Amino acid sequence: MRKEGRGHFTAALASAEFRAMWLAEALSQIGDQLARVALALLVFGRTNSALLTALTYALTFLPSLLGGLLLSGLGDRFPRRTVIVVTDVLRGCLAAAMAIPGLPLTVLWCLVGVLTLAGSPFKAAQMALLPDVLPEGRYQAGLGLRQVTMQTAQLAGFGLGGLLVTAIGPSWALLLNGGTFFVSALLVITGVHARPASRRDRASSGGEANVVRGRDPRIAIPFAVNCLLGLIVVPEGLAAPYAHEAGASVVMVGVLMMADPVGSVFGGWWAGRSSPPPTTRSAIVPMALAGLPLAGCAVTPGYVWPIVWWGLSGALATIALIRGQTVIVAVVPDARRATVLGRLNACLYTTQGIALVAAGAVADQLGPRGAVAASGALTTVLAIGAALVWRETRPEKRAAGGEARSAGPDRSVLTIAHDDSSPGSTRDGHPGAGA
Structure with a gap:
């Protein structure tokens, strides 16, 4: 096993493809946390119901189970970069649709559920692509940097989300979240090389x-x-x-x-x-x-x-x-x-x-x-x-x-x-x- 670059974040960041994936994921994570704050304030402001607010928040997590079991295989059947980009664009459209004023709550919940569901093949394809992007000596360093970034982005998203939503309003915050998905897709398209679907290379x-x-x-x-x-x-x-x-x-x-x-x-x-x-x-x-x-x-x-x-x-x-x-x-x-x-x-x-x-x-x-x-x-x-x-x-x-x-x-x-x-x-x- 090669040892050069082992254990150093700078070595992982030396990969241009990893930098693109890393920035894209960090951007999406911040947008997700901002959206959770915006949705909570939006639903509570319209209904004054803690139960409905909690239900909306739960919908940003629960569909991940179903998506992980049923949709993660898309990253094996199709080129992984394609899966990442398509799901990012889909989530961007869904997030932007949630910003429509006066949207019925049932429609809003459906959009939230589908957006969360689409996050499962995105995450699976992204993590499956990571070992191809980073040589083996840098892979664990890349995982460590991802964890540091995602946790920091989560803290920053929650910490600044309330201030930002108060300043621009929930609808604009949701629209901003949609924009982060489109930027993420653009980073992956321009920064990550195209690769064939894995199942074309070897049979199960x-x-x-x-x-x-x-x-x-x-x-x-x-x-x-x-x-x-x-x-x-x-x-x-x-x-x-x-x-x-x-x-x-x-x-x-x-x-x-x-x-x-x-x-x-x-x-x-x-x-x-x-x-x-x-x-x-x-x-x-x-x-x-x-x-x-x-x-x-x-x-x-x-x-x-x-x-x-x-x-x-x-x-x-x-x-x-x-x-x-x-x-x-x-x-x-x-x-x-x-x-x-x-x-x-x-x-x-x-x-x-x-x-x-x-x-x-x-x-x-x-x-x-x-x-x-x-x-x-x-x-x-x-x-x-x-x-x-x-x-x-x-x-x-x-x-x-x-x-x-x-x-x-x-x-x-x-x-x-x-x-x-x-x-x-x-x-x-x-x-x-x-x-």
Whole structure:
């Protein structure tokens, strides 16, 4: 594996194609956050209903599950740059339509749902294209930079969204959001090279199907570890009752909610700057550690230390997320890359929703602090369980196909070598798979 440029954001930014994709995604992310603020204010201003406002906000997330399961494969059937551009243009038109004054709420909700649905093939195609854009030594650095940028854009979008919407009005803010999609499409058209559809290059095999269906432990374990992120976001959902229980002011609710995203920024920076060879253990260990700070909330009352714990947990979980995705990228065949990426994204949304609902029920019994501590402890236990499962399945995979290569005589982990002979490599020797 080449080492030049490994772990440095500047090395990832040296790729003109990556810069175009990076800027396009950051622009879309800021626009999305602005639109969520604008929609919330628009619907609440027209209906004065908290329920309808919450429903509108939920529609900016919920269709992602359906889209991830049903539409992510478009990035494998068609050229990925084409999928990115078409979905961006479609979302730009839908966002602009939402700015029409006096639009009935039912029509507005339909537009929001379809726009969110279209985001799934966009995300799958974009992440599937990323390993082709970045050489293997720069891929993890690129993921880290993306995470830092997206979390920063989310914070900036929410922080400045209220001021901007107040200044220009919800309709103009929605129109501005539509413009960000068109600019994003233009950046991708002008900055990213055209490539053929992946399925034209290689046919699907039974082994590839097993990978996509999660039957291959090489992908199943990192996939499961990444989905544990749903437990890590529990504190965000319980920030308001947690602050109330701790006797904190309303301002501290926002500070508590920002702790995990801020930690995620540092985690993305660390993962991008220090990128070890992609191994299953390099993903499991930080995820297991990410649960411990949350569990520590059980013995640290108040809200000062929990801010630190939540930020530390977010940083470790982000490191695990990036490293786990790097492992998956090295295993999944190129012809299935977008499908697996989309399903991973859908599972992340699903586990987060389930975890938040379950945590709310637990908080009614144990209190918010107990629920947060329980989510952390469960994260660590499940991550350790995944490690034990991996230790049992790895020797079988080595004996069956010789595809899992030991990282050393004392390391029971999977190390993927990025070369032309690996199962998921492309013709140019770059990682040929992703998730």
